Amino acid sequence: MSTSSGPNSPGSVPPIDDWNRLLDGKVAAITGGGADGIGGAISELFAAHGATVEIAEIDADRATATVDAVTSAGGSARAHVVDVRTVEGVETFTSSVLDTHGGIDVLVNNVGDYRPLVRFHDSGPESWEAMYRINLWHVYAVTQAFLTPMIERGGGSIVNVHSVEGMRGFPGEPVYSSMKAAVAHFTTSLAAGYGREGIRANGIGVDLTQSQQVDYITGYEDHENLWESWAPVGRLGWPTDQARVALFLASDQSAFVTGHNIPVDGGTKAGGGWFFSPGANRFTNRPKTL
Numbered sequence: 502m503s504t505s506s507g508p509n510s511p512g513s514v515p516p517i518d519d520w521n522r523l524l525d526g527k528v529a530a531i532t533g534g535g536a537d538g539i540g541g542a543i544s545e546l547f548a549a550h551g552a553t554v555e556i557a558e559i560d561a562d563r564a565t566a567t568v569d570a571v572t573s574a575g576g577s578a579r580a581h582v583v584d585v586r587t588v589e590g591v592e593t594f595t596s597s598v599l600d601t602h603g604g605i606d607v608l609v610n611n612v613g614d615y616r617p618l619v620r621f622h623d624s625g626p627e628s629w630e631a632m633y634r635i636n637l638w639h640v641y642a643v644t645q646a647f648l649t650p651m652i653e654r655g656g657g658s659i660v661n662v663h664s665v666e667g668m669r670g671f672p673g674e675p676v677y678s679s680m681k682a683a684v685a686h687f688t689t690s691l692a693a694g695y696g697r698e699g700i701r702a703n704g705i706g707v708d709l710t711q712s713q714q715v716d717y718i719t720g721y722e723d724h725e726n727l728w729e730s731w732a733p734v735g736r737l738g739w740p741t742d743q744a745r746v747a748l749f750l751a752s753d754q755s756a757f758v759t760g761h762n763i764p765v766d767g768g769t770k771a772g773g774g775w776f777f778s779p780g781a782n783r784f785t786n787r788p789k790t791l
């Protein structure tokens with residue numbers, strides 16, 4: 502049975518005309534929003550779509566560069582130089598944002614790092630703790646601080662940036678990949694638990710994206726030709742590739758999407774283990790060279 506009004510009516514879907522600036526009037530909190538990374542690109546794109554952007558960033562120069570880029574393009578952004586691995590850092594960021602705006606509409610948990618890569622037999626409690634702090638702990642802490650105000654504001658969208666390594670076996674660092682898998686499953690579970698309170702939660706499984714942390718260009722003179730083999734789409738990813746998906750997930754364009762983790766990876770997960778050999782013009786799962 503169809504209804505003419507209320508949450509089950511066609512009228513509950515935002516009209517297309519409202520979608521030119523997808524985040525007009527929204528407040529978006531982004532961790533790790535420094536320039537030259539995925540969080541920086543997300544901050545710039547969200548601001549271009551009308552959001553007031555609040556950034557938590559450990560690197561003051563990268564933070565300033567993002568705020569400058571946003572403001573010179575006519576947008577609104579503020580940076581908080583904090584370490585989200587600490588209780589104090591999370592408290593400073595979240596209380597300042599909540600004191601200013603009363604709540605937020607969008608949260609992007611983006612901070613994370615695979616370094617240092619430690620083979621599991623060489624790892625120990627100290628390296629496990631470090632991986633936990635930088636990849637998972639703050640996702641809980643920042644989400645926990647913002648969730649209730651988000652619900653009180655009428656709902657919102659949470660986008661967790663994790664990794665395709667949390668969605669497939671990662672031989673290099675199983676502790677890192679298990680933290681990313683935990684972020685993905687936290688996302689799914691949060692969505693299931695809080696959808697009725699207006700909260701949507703989705704994740705992005707990143708791969709192959711050029712940033713300060715993951716430099717795919719330096720050290721590969723022939724990289725332009727190698728991408729055909731490395732990625733099904735045949736090219737390197739850029740932070741803006743990730744930002745566009747984050748924008749979709751943050752905005753009402755994805756109003757009926759929650760609990761999903763989307764690999765934004767140029768097809769590496771889909772193609773798992775298969776490489777295109779341009780010389781032989783065929784696919785192989787046993788490449789003889791890079």
Ligand SMILES: NC(=O)c1ccc[n+]([C@@H]2O[C@H](COP(=O)([O-])OP(=O)(O)OC[C@H]3O[C@@H](n4cnc5c(N)ncnc54)[C@H](O)[C@@H]3O)[C@@H](O)[C@H]2O)c1
Nearest residue numbers: 533535538539559584585612613664709710712713714715
């Ligand atoms: N680039 C890729 O190909 C790739 C692949 C898989 C996963 N990821 C994930 O994507 C996310 C973004 O990575 P990126 O490649 O843009 O890296 P990046 O290092 O360029 O960006 C991360 C940003 O977070 C900031 N930051 C780091 N530690 C912080 C802390 N403790 N507190 C506050 N800010 C902090 C950094 O200064 C930087 O601005 C991470 O979660 C990363 O694990 C990236």
